Amino acid sequence: MSDDLRESRLAELLCDRALLGLDGDAHDELAELQDVLGAGDDPTLEIAAAAAHLALVQQDELASMPEGLAARLTGQFEPEMLGTSEAPAPSCRVLALPIVEAPLAQAPTPANDAQTERPKSRVAWPFAVAAGLAFLLGGLVGHESSRPVAQRLETAGLGADVRVPRPDLSAQRRALLAEADVVRIAWKATDDSAATGAGGDVVWSPSKQKGFMRFTGLQRNDASQTRYQLWIFDQKRDDRYPVDGGVFDIDAGTGDIIIPIEAKLPVLDPSLFAVTVEGPDGVVVSNRERIVLTAAIDG
Amino acid sequence: MGSILERVAAGDEAAVRDCVSQYGDLVWSIALRLLKRRSEAEDAVQDIFVDIWRSAKRYDPSIAAEATFITMIARRRIYDRLRRADRRPTEVGDEVLERTVGIDADKLERQSEAHRAARALKALPDDEREVLLLAMLDGHSHSEIAERLDMPLGTVKTRARRGLLRLREQLSTTSPARKGATR
Structure with a gap:
């Protein structure tokens, strides 16, 4: 595959990730292409999608969280969690991407993503009594x-x-x-x-x-x-x-x-x-x- | 003192409460919209906030606004969840389509990233905006959008990607703070 095709495919995968996320195979392909092309992880499309999503959600009044959920969210915080994310976060190392013109390669069909680790969470209940009996x-x-x-x-x-x-x-x-x-x-x-x-x-x-x-x-x-x-x-x-x-x-x-x-x-x-x-x-x-x-x- | 996430990253537990107070309803609204079921949305929101705590140290305000960063984490976790369950949202977004002409940037804080995004969305060609909204807001796959709009899959993908790239371009050109992120 030529570098042009690789860059086109990279752009395609980054767009897919920004819109709907990637399954495990596509995620691996993205990492491989980034490696081959020496491209850093470019979060800018994800940021654009998130900003647009934010704008749309805020068109209406936000729904209120269920009673008790806020307490559980704060209760599950532990200082040792800080900085332990394995997910990529926005970085300045980006690759400028061309607009992808048709024809486009078929993107992988979303499927079960067994390789995606579920973030560990603690469901924190307010219990009215202590543990034990x-x-x-x-x-x-x-x-x-x-x-x-x-x-x-x-x-x-x-x-x-x-x-x-x-x-x-x-x-x-x-x-x-x-x-x-x-x-x-x-x-x-x-x-x-x-x-x-x-x-x-x-x-x-x-x-x-x-x-x-x-x-x-x-x-x-x-x-x-x-x-x-x-x-x-x-x-x-x-x-x-x-x-x-x-x-x-x-x-x-x-x-x-x-x-x-x-x-x-x-x-x-x-x-x-x-x-x-x-x-x-x-x-x-x-x-x-x-x-x-x-x-x-x-x- | 810095942003809420910067305070969270510094281990300020009061900032944890501030973060939940400030962004809890936002994350809940996104999760509920995409996942439909309240129980699943509750689980997802808890996962999302764990990820927020874990990612707080990596937040860079010069790259994205805090609300955008949190929305991005929320989207990632929710799409992971949908993919693991091998399903997409089943609700067809008629109201999403209506929003293609109903986006009001003035509802949003002026000069905010969301405000600029709303303006950028409104400026998109109708066909690109329509596809983008179905994908982003309701989580419909390219195939589902193709079926719904009765158009070839390749056309849907092209429109979605062009629209997204235009969005990014608009955001990067209207945001001095974002220039560092777009090289």
Whole structure:
């Protein structure tokens, strides 16, 4: 490919990125072209798109954030986050781009971007009570989430929705149990109807920052109506803001269901694991009765 | 003292609250518009602000206005999220098309980047503006726009890119502070 064609393709990719972002392959292609052409990352098209977007959004009165969200946003700030972004930020090293004339090469079709790392986040709830058993007794001000669970796997009755090769979670769990620092706690069901007859356990390795939930008998959920979510209370963190351990679904199936824990922040000193039921349509204040399982350490 | 992001970058926790207060509704409005579902928008907004904290040290006011920088981060995170979910917004933006003749720069702070962007948008040829707005504001892919407007995919791409390049040109020529960013 000649340099002219490379520059044309580079311009095309930068335009696509500015408009709708790039998938993993296109992102790699962009980086390669920038490298070959000795071009720095040019943010100016993204800035132009963002400025236009800003102008359009501000044509109307802005929508107000849901109650409680601002507190969660400030609560998730930690000084060590500063300067840790892996995403490119605006830079002065730019390459002047020509206007791209037709014909244009076909841009990659947007697809699942497995290579795009999701920024780690902590869903910070204002809890009316401290962690531990008080969690069960006090007012739970909740947070609804419909995040797709990264993996939803079970050891029996494998769900048809899984599209990736499935690791043997049962074997992984057994291996984790061999770690010296692993904790294993049985779930305790509440009187929530979803938890009737439910059991299992949670295993967690602080050194590996890895864990699994095992469920038996937990009621199937309809993901269009409700989803389960794990919360991890950490004694080294503010009790009001348990660490988000991931959203998951329970399909009909037999046998144990094993789901990996996806803690969004390091869990330093866990004291309680709690599974809640959250709705899919933006409930900000959770129903207090929708705590279904808890597993308290040293309790 | 510097901008809110510069104060955030310096570790000023009061600036964190100021940032949420100043830009929370903006980010929420962008997320809600593109993601449609409040629950997903809430998650996205939290991710976006984590990214804002992480990126604060890299913010350079000579390159972009603070609100523009934050909008750019918001767009990146939201499009990442849409791509991971392998979906695009389903709502067809009739009102977006109406806005092609309804952009009012006077609603925006004069001399702000958004104000200049609004003026630049209004100055675009109608066909380029139409394609750009469908892509930028509602997140429709080139293919979806081609289908909606009943035009060849290549034409949609060409119009989108020409429009975007014109926008950039307008912004760089009307902003002394941005000249360093455009070489």
